[in-house]
Amino acid sequence: MNTILNKIGEIRLTPCRFFGFWVILFTLVLALTSCSDDLDVQQSYPFTVEVMPYGDKITKGQTVELRFEIKPEGNYANTLYTIRYFQYDGEGTLKLVDGPVLVNNDRVLLESKTFRLNYTAQSSEAVKFGIWIEDNFGSTPWQQTFEFNSKDSGDDGGKTPGIINPVNPGTITPIGL
Numbered sequence: 119m120n121t122i123l124n125k126i127g128e129i130r131l132t133p134c135r136f137f138g139f140w141v142i143l144f145t146l147v148l149a150l151t152s153c154s155d156d157l158d159v160q161q162s163y164p165f166t167v168e169v170m171p172y173g174d175k176i177t178k179g180q181t182v183e184l185r186f187e188i189k190p191e192g193n194y195a196n197t198l199y200t201i202r203y204f205q206y207d208g209e210g211t212l213k214l215v216d217g218p219v220l221v222n223n224d225r226v227l228l229e230s231k232t233f234r235l236n237y238t239a240q241s242s243e244a245v246k247f248g249i250w251i252e253d254n255f256g257s258t259p260w261q262q263t264f265e266f267n268s269k270d271s272g273d274d275g276g277k278t279p280g281i282i283n284p285v286n287p288g289t290i291t292p293i294g295l
Contacts (some may be wrong), residue, residue: 163192167251167260176266178242183215184264188231188251198254200225201233208245208266212237225252242268 170185215234252259
């Protein structure tokens with residue numbers, strides 16, 4: 119044992135040997151603690167869909183435009199969104215603006231996170247349909263039901279619910295004049 123310690127003590131410590139020792143030690147530690155091949159890349163993010171306000175009255179032959187914007191909580195470039203709808207009451211067609219007419223319960227790929235739908239009533243009765251938007255990762259789909267009443271049913275006094283008439287602010291006098 120003393121001979122080994124004596125030989126170690128006789129070795130001259132040079133800067134090259136000192137830094138070489140640390141490089142070899144660092145390389146060993148890095149090699150033994152390297153990461154696994156499994157990358158933790160989050161692909162599926164929860165999302166919401168914003169719908170612009172729309173009127174709730176419709177007559178036969180009239181078209182109502184619905185505007186949507188998908189807002190995911192994160193961004194993954196390969197996320198695809200599909201839309202489908204189901205009409206419960208009434209008759210009409212739902213069409214992607216600059217796209218195909220949607221068929222009940224058929225999925226259609228959305229090309230953008232911002233899109234518009236045109237619903238055209240084909241009957242004078244009340245209309246009710248649901249829209250589902252899903253991503254390609256199977257996360258919880260977004261769903262909303264849309265209802266339109268016939269303009270002929272009931273009299274609401276000429277006012278459309280949800281529309282606020284502007285208030286006249288009176289005369290405005292600039293400050294300092």
